[in-house]
Amino acid sequence: MKKILFPIILLLAFLAQPAFAGPSVVVLQSSRLLPYEQARQGLDKVLADHPPSSGAKSIQAADTSLFVLSEETEPQFLKSLIEAKHPQLVVAIGGKALAFAASLATDKPIVYLLVPDAKQILKGRRNVTGVEMTIPPARQLEGLAAVLPRAKRIGVIYDPEKTSGLVAEARDAAAKLGMALVVEKTSSSKEVPDLLARLRGRIDAFWLLPDLTVVTPQTLEKILLFSVMEKIPVLSFSEKHLEAGAAVAVTFDLPAMGEKAGELAWDVLQGGKACKVSAVLPDKVKIEINRTVLQKLGSDYRPERAVGEARP
Amino acid sequence: MSLFGIRKRIRENFSLKVYITFLAAIIFISILFNLLFLQWQIKNLKREIIEEGELLAQVLAHNAALGVFSEKEEQLRSPMEAVLQQQDVVSVSIYNHDGKLLARKHRPGSPPVLDQSPAGKSPADLAAAGSYHETSQGFVFQQQVRVSSYASEEDLYFSESPAVAEEVVGYVRVGMSKQRLRAGIRDLLLRSLGVGFLVLLVGALVTYFVVREVTKPLNRLIGEVEKQGVKVDSTDQLSILSGTYNELVAQLGKAFDTISGMKEDLEAKVHDRTRQLAIANEELSNRQAYLEETNRKLEETLRELKETQAQMVHSEKMVALGHLVAGVAHEINNTTNFITGALPPLGRSVDELKEILAVFEKIDRHGTKKAIVDQLKEAEDLKQELDYDRLLRNLDVLFANIKEGARRTTQIVNDLKNFARPGTAEWKSTDIHESIDSTLTLLYSEYKHQIEVVKDYDRELPLVPCSPSQLNQVFMNILLNAMQAIRGPGRIRIQTRKQGKDLHISIKDSGPGIPEAIRDRIFEPFFTTKPVGKGTGLGLSISYGIVKKHQGEIVVRSEPGKGTEFEIIMPLEGTGESYLAN
């Protein structure tokens, strides 16, 4: 059955291609999780538009087709389907989507977004660019300072094997903002409670880093418990921690990230090779707060600087 | 009353017996239900406690996860204390992955129980075997302690329920005493005893009233039995009843035996009857076949008879026709005689006239007077000689004769026409007298010499609706019979009368009459006393049929030696229905 079905779909895929369409773009998405969807809305907006710069080879809007990996049951079949479309560009949203895109038998350019560890996934594949999923530590600390101007000593626990680069950047940024980082290193999540105890009394706020060693379901609980017991607000990288008890989150503006990726895509489509277009950092961030937590902790905070609030 | 007396009374009094039986059943059922209910309640209570214990173990495992992972006793203290404060929890212990005891706490003042593993079993084994086990003193709940971590950095940001990698780092064990269970069971027992007693009380009362109501008819029955003169010992009601009952049953059995015997007999009879009926049926169908055959033959015979009858009727007609033709021939001959007889004298008279004429012809009108006178004289002489006046008289007489002959011939032909009209089935208003006269005319030769026919007609008679040709046949036959009966001189008197709505035609002859012996038979077909060739024996039978068709009848009166009278009586206003129907 599949042997018959495949050529038929292949044929349909060819026939479906309009004669004078814009560039063909395949969008691969890991799943239907809300962040991915939000990012794709930004992306679609830009791709549906005419190319941003003048003198374009094509003034047609891109002809995009979307595939959601978690909804596909036959990866092999999906691969042949995408390859048969001969896309000029593949946009991958999420790590799984990027891994899949990298495994396609094509050297067409890939633009990724919402992939924190793109380098590990790509393993040297060329002709790739994307929007990095790092909020520069300076922006995060700025966000913290905006909401909690009194917080000067910032506690951090990190695994040097995972996030040393980030911490190094953070030190400089903190110094510029008149802050000081109080740092504890670890190599196992079981040390986290002890390290927290050691930070007691030495910090005004705790900064949660996206560190796989430090953040586990258990340690997260401990850290938030610690925050309540010691009246130390927690700064997180994800708004999902706000509901659990974090005080401030400096996070990505997902639609803006999607738009950024769209612009990258147009650059690639017009300029050819993606290696010439380098990966970019998101330039918009969101500062969100949990007002209840901040009030309970008795912090002196400025809610007017936050763009959003987690529902209590 | 002694104990023995009470027992005897119980055995013999029916109501009491029933009452006690019911009461026993109620006690039995209430105990049974109570036990079942109790068991179910205890099971529920136990399940509740077990669920609670399992939950506590899970909570402890969760809260102690990091402490177990880092194997720091001080981190385990507060989760352990939180659990130990729960009701019934008497001991808490925590082991690392290898089964080494990390921490243990007892509730102060309670016996140190349950923290000992069953011999030779590590906590890991126990946790795998099931989350709890029960000992005589209480329950022990086991739970694995797991820590987890996120699979990828992306999951840190987005996934709601993280794809975590889990790792077992140790075990917790919570011991719970059975104190609460025991107290619960005691409470339940007391309550169910109370309820049981209440049920018993109500049941006893209800049963008492019910039995009283139910045994009322029985008491009435016993009363009736007593009225019939049977002595019923009040303590022995039931045995009397059961005796009567047994007798009834025996009678019923007998009745059934009789019925089944009768039934068998009946079946045999039915079988026999069925067989007989089958035979009879067969015979009947044979008979039917025979009947059909006979019927067919009869029909055949009838058809043949009809043919024969038709032939006979035809021959009777031929006989009548014979007479008729003879009569008519004679009559026509007679009337023609008037003409033929007159012809020779007529010829002679005409010759003499010619002679006289010739003399007058010879007279020369241009001759002399004398010559003319002479010639006239000669002619006058001849006239004289031939007797001219007689000649003229003769001519008149001869012409009158010829005229009469022609008239009579015409009359005969008319009568013949009347007698046998074309279209014999025709029904019309008819002058009966004319019909009779025509018939008489045709029969004239039969009677003219010696028989005097006297007509006594009712001149007021209206036209009668009938079939004239058929009635003529009747008149013809009766008149002919009368004429044939009269040998030698005699008289026939024909009388017509209107009587009420009926027409009476009487034809009376002065013949010898009809002997008494044959008077009943004269209307039979083929009955005749006349020699072959003269009579067919059908005349009267046909006449009778015709009159019947005119809704009339023929009455015969005869006095042997004096004569016979045939009287035809028929309605004046006949409809002809029965006539035309055929």
Ligand SMILES: Nc1ncnc2c1ncn2[C@@H]1O[C@H](COP(=O)(O)OP(=O)(O)O)[C@@H](O)[C@H]1O
């Ligand atoms: N007027 C009569 N007087 C005496 N006998 C009669 C008279 N009319 C009929 N019969 C008797 O009844 C018989 C039956 O008469 P009918 O049926 O006319 O048959 P047919 O004249 O041919 O014998 C006659 O043979 C005769 O014996």
Ligand SMILES: [Mg+2]
């Ligand atoms: Mg006759």
